[in-house]
Amino acid sequence: MSTASVDALQRTAAIVRRRIVEMIGRAGSGHPGGSLSAADILTALYFHVLRLDPENPGWPERDRFVLSKGHAAPALYAALAERGFFPVSELDRLRRLGSPLQGHPDMKSLPGVEASTGSLGQGLSFAVGLALAARLDKASWRVYVMLGDGEIQEGQVWEAAMAASHHGLDNLTAYLDYNGLQIDGPVEEVMSISPVADKWRAFGWNVIEVDGHDISAILRATRDARETKGRPTIIVARTVKGRGVSFMEGKHGWHGKAPNEEQLKQALEELDGLASALAAEDGRPGAAGEDGEGTSG
Amino acid sequence: MTNPTEPKKVATREAYGEALVEAGGARPDIVVLDADLSASTRTQLFAEKYPDRFFNMGIAEANMIGVAAGLAAAGKIPFASTFAVFAPGRVYDQIRLSVAYPRLGVKIASTHAGLTVGEDGASHQSLEDLALARVLPNMTVIVPADGAETRAAVFAAIEHEGPVYLRLGRVPVPAIYPPDKRFTVGRYDMLKEGRDVALVACGLMVEVCLQAAVTLAAEDILAGVVNASTVKPLDEETLTYVASRAGAVVTAEEHSVLGGLGGAVTEFLSGIHPVPVVRVGVDDRFGQSGRPGELLEAYGLTASRVADAARKAVALKKGR
Numbered sequence: 297m298s299t300a301s302v303d304a305l306q307r308t309a310a311i312v313r314r315r316i317v318e319m320i321g322r323a324g325s326g327h328p329g330g331s332l333s334a335a336d337i338l339t340a341l342y343f344h345v346l347r348l349d350p351e352n353p354g355w356p357e358r359d360r361f362v363l364s365k366g367h368a369a370p371a372l373y374a375a376l377a378e379r380g381f382f383p384v385s386e387l388d389r390l391r392r393l394g395s396p397l398q399g400h401p402d403m404k405s406l407p408g409v410e411a412s413t414g415s416l417g418q419g420l421s422f423a424v425g426l427a428l429a430a431r432l433d434k435a436s437w438r439v440y441v442m443l444g445d446g447e448i449q450e451g452q453v454w455e456a457a458m459a460a461s462h463h464g465l466d467n468l469t470a471y472l473d474y475n476g477l478q479i480d481g482p483v484e485e486v487m488s489i490s491p492v493a494d495k496w497r498a499f500g501w502n503v504i505e506v507d508g509h510d511i512s513a514i515l516r517a518t519r520d521a522r523e524t525k526g527r528p529t530i531i532v533a534r535t536v537k538g539r540g541v542s543f544m545e546g547k548h549g550w551h552g553k554a555p556n557e558e559q560l561k562q563a564l565e566e567l568d569g570l571a572s573a574l575a576a577e578d579g580r581p582g583a584a585g586e587d588g589e590g591t592s593g
Numbered sequence: 594m595t596n597p598t599e600p601k602k603v604a605t606r607e608a609y610g611e612a613l614v615e616a617g618g619a620r621p622d623i624v625v626l627d628a629d630l631s632a633s634t635r636t637q638l639f640a641e642k643y644p645d646r647f648f649n650m651g652i653a654e655a656n657m658i659g660v661a662a663g664l665a666a667a668g669k670i671p672f673a674s675t676f677a678v679f680a681p682g683r684v685y686d687q688i689r690l691s692v693a694y695p696r697l698g699v700k701i702a703s704t705h706a707g708l709t710v711g712e713d714g715a716s717h718q719s720l721e722d723l724a725l726a727r728v729l730p731n732m733t734v735i736v737p738a739d740g741a742e743t744r745a746a747v748f749a750a751i752e753h754e755g756p757v758y759l760r761l762g763r764v765p766v767p768a769i770y771p772p773d774k775r776f777t778v779g780r781y782d783m784l785k786e787g788r789d790v791a792l793v794a795c796g797l798m799v800e801v802c803l804q805a806a807v808t809l810a811a812e813d814i815l816a817g818v819v820n821a822s823t824v825k826p827l828d829e830e831t832l833t834y835v836a837s838r839a840g841a842v843v844t845a846e847e848h849s850v851l852g853g854l855g856g857a858v859t860e861f862l863s864g865i866h867p868v869p870v871v872r873v874g875v876d877d878r879f880g881q882s883g884r885p886g887e888l889l890e891a892y893g894l895t896a897s898r899v900a901d902a903a904r905k906a907v908a909l910k911k912g913r
């Protein structure tokens with residue numbers, strides 16, 4: 297992948313982050329921390345990896361992405377909207393009565409959402425079912441799933457991990473959003489998951505460790521996963537919860553809290569600064585401005 | 594009875610957290626478990642005061658219930674807390690086999706029950722937990738109506754031998770009782786006598802029924818209000834009394850109309866004193882995101898819907 301396109305993805309990720317913070321701020325509730333930590337991976341997936349057709353969200357040959365950590369719905373919604381599944385203006389209706397943008401993803405209400413999630417620990421099993429179906433049909437589409445590091449404390453995750461390797465599901469790639477935090481504090485203090493890579497290896501998975509904010513590393517690992525035969529791959533992605541908003545970074549208190557008006561303003565300033573810095577590096581006008589800041593600011 | 598000197602609203606989950614701290618001092622056998630929601634369930638208050646007797650099990654509810662059962666079998670009084678959608682919802686068989694069947698004294702105190710979870714939406718709104726919990730043999734099911742009743746119910750649960758499911762809410766609710774309210778498992782309070790129809794409610798619908806009774810009184814329909822805070826075992830004596838006195842019953846709960854308080858009351862009365870029972874609750878469907886008040890309105894959990902149901906019950910009675 298050329299550096300030019302990685303640059304473009306980084307700019308898109310900055311827009312996705314902006315949308316996340318803005319929609320949660322507007323809604324007055326939601327989960328910014330784990331949405332922001334997942335933003336680079338979701339951008340890489342929706343703008344480079346996944347074979348999709350936003351005009352035809354039910355296209356049978358599409359790749360499937362399951363957001364197992366469903367509380368990061370704002371990141372998924374931002375990526376889907378930017379990718380053209382529905383108008384960006386819909387993001388304003390996050391968490392409102394009657395909105396297709398439910399607090400947690402609902403596959404029956406919003407095009408592009410592949411699984412209803414929100415109760416943690418269930419998405420990997422669902423993804424195993426999808427991957428088994430693809431294999432039965434000799435289909436070429438692939439299955440991707442994202443898990444939280446707190447989420448993998450759920451026993452069901454390990455039941456699914458066992459099943460995926462038992463069936464040699466090399467059409468399945470998981471991403472672990474390894475941000476080190478859950479609601480009540482650091483994952484290692486609440487309930488240790490260490491050594492995380494060894495656990496997945498012991499369950500028969502191919503494990504690749506990357507910096508989850510380095511888009512070229514994410515893409516490289518994803519390609520390696522695709523080329524790995526006979527077993528599923530998990531990409532253990534080191535991330536920072538709240539990434540991109542200085543006062544949210546690394547703070548578990550920002551797991552499930554919306555910014556107030558003043559905090560929102562500061563967050564958006566920071567993210568716009570990031571977007572223009574990225575654009576300047578690339579000698580192009582500010583990415584957020586380019587994307588019609590007037591309608592969303 | 595209503596206490597106008599106490600206008601402050603308190604969430605039942607908050608009263609639960611405070612009651613645990615209060616009870617924990619005198620009872621070193623009380624232990625508390627949570628599954629990464631201690632700030633929300635308010636068990637955090639106990640964790641801060643008695644860190645040695647608090648176990649954060651991580652996001653692993655099934656394990657939490659199993660561990661609580663082991664603690665109970667070895668003489669502890671465990672309170673295990675998460676959201677109602679996860680216990681009893683997610684961990685039903687662990688509760689059934691490890692807790693209810695051996696009749697172990699695990700107190701499952703779940704918060705964020707019902708629609709008033711609000712913006713998190715359907716995935717987090719438990720509208721089925723009363724149905725699930727009450728069909729388990731040996732299980733006691735309690736839904737307190739306000740902060741004072743919650744406190745009293747926590748103390749009653751500690752004294753009660755065997756498993757208890759305590760259903761708690763997220764949003765602050767008005768006080769119905771004075772702070773020194775006492776609680777007896779399986780006994781209902783008649784908050785209001787009424788000759789024409791009995792409104793039998795639990796949780797935040799008790800207050801809603803009190804409001805409905807005022808509306809109905811203006812139409813000369815005298816509605817009694819019963820706080821049916823023990824959904825299992827039912828207070829059969831009080832239910833028989835109000836059914837025979839009024840001859841018409843309305844049930845009201847922040848739960849599906851299937852299988853909860855309405856289901857329990859209907860099952861009981863149909864076999865012993867059949868009268869019309871009109872159930873107010875959430876129709877057979879899932880919740881959704883929205884503000885708590887908006888959702889109660891949209892799903893018909895309002896005083897005006899209770900009043901409609903009461904008029905219907907009275908009409909049914911007369912039509913017989």
Ligand SMILES: Cc1ncc(C[n+]2csc(CCOP(=O)(O)OP(=O)(O)O)c2C)c(N)n1
Binds near residue numbers: 443
């Ligand atoms: C089964 C279940 N238990 C509890 C919760 C409540 N909950 C929502 S998010 C969360 C913490 C998730 O931590 P992590 O997986 O690390 O997510 P991230 O840090 O990426 O936000 C919890 C406990 C839930 N949604 N589902």
Ligand SMILES: [Mg+2]
Binds near residue numbers: 444445473477
């Ligand atoms: Mg985490």
